[in-house]
Amino acid sequence: DAKTTQPNSMESNEEEPVHLPCNHSTISGTDYIHWYRQLPSQGPEYVIHGLTSNVNNRMASLAIAEDRKSSTLILHRATLRDAAVYYCIVSGNTPLVFGKGTRLSVIA
Amino acid sequence: DVKVTQSSRYLVKRTGEKVFLECVQDMDHENMFWYRQDPGLGLRLIYFSYDVKMKEKGDIPEGYSVSREKKERFSLILESASTNQTSMYLCASSLEAGVGYNEQFFGPGTRLTVL
Numbered sequence: 304d305a306k307t308t309q310p311n312s313m314e315s316n317e318e319e320p321v322h323l324p325c326n327h328s329t330i331s332g333t334d335y336i337h338w339y340r341q342l343p344s345q346g347p348e349y350v351i352h353g354l355t356s357n358v359n360n361r362m363a364s365l366a367i368a369e370d371r372k373s374s375t376l377i378l379h380r381a382t383l384r385d386a387a388v389y390y391c392i393v394s395g396n397t398p399l400v401f402g403k404g405t406r407l408s409v410i411a
Numbered sequence: 412d413v414k415v416t417q418s419s420r421y422l423v424k425r426t427g428e429k430v431f432l433e434c435v436q437d438m439d440h441e442n443m444f445w446y447r448q449d450p451g452l453g454l455r456l457i458y459f460s461y462d463v464k465m466k467e468k469g470d471i472p473e474g475y476s477v478s479r480e481k482k483e484r485f486s487l488i489l490e491s492a493s494t495n496q497t498s499m500y501l502c503a504s505s506l507e508a509g510v511g512y513n514e515q516f517f518g519p520g521t522r523l524t525v526l
Contacts, residue, residue, distance in 0.1 A: 335512065346415075346501050346517030347454070398444050398469070399503075399515055401454035 312406040315381045323376040325391030340387040415518035430489040434502030441507040443485035448499040
């Protein structure tokens with residue numbers, strides 16, 4: 304599985320957009336880009352995934368670079384409930400291999 | 412609603428005890444997984460299973476075994492618990508591989524303390 308690089312932590316003000324970056328320069332052609340997040344005291348939960356094109360869902364948007372070597376998870380308006388560890392994973396379907404993720408703090 | 416349940420949220424055991432952590436999913440998923448999560452180390456894969464009675468080692472299988480006798484249930488077994496197995500244990504499941512994208516659904520976790 305391709306290795307990913309994410310910042311250890313980021314901070315955002317409430318109701319502002321957040322851009323969480325992820326580098327995955329060794330991604331292969333069939334690898335998905337997955338984002339999961341883990342809220343305090345809970346198991347991880349799915350956020351979004353993509354292969355080549357940008358993706359939107361009710362939780363977030365995923366912007367994928369043209370060469371697929373990096374991607375950005377976009378939370379359009381951060382809320383206090385979005386404070387979590389966000390994991391970027393690059394792999395085939397399963398099993399997922401988690402790195403350390405980015406701890407997002409949201410300030411009221 | 413999709414559900415993965417784990418038998419306990421908190422568990423305290425003594426060194427040398429045999430420990431069973433149970434995980435049940437109600438989504439008719441083929442794949443099931445056990446991870447452990449430790450501060451500074453993230454989630455690490457212990458074992459997974461693609462079908463009943465099948466198992467595959469993950470990255471850190473030493474000291475653990477698993478059992479999958481029924482599709483919906485995946486058990487993690489610590490044959491002789493040790494203090495370095497104190498951790499948060501997370502179970503997950505996903506649909507059959509090869510059928511489109513397979514989201515992994517996680518349980519709430521079991522925090523195991525071995526004294």
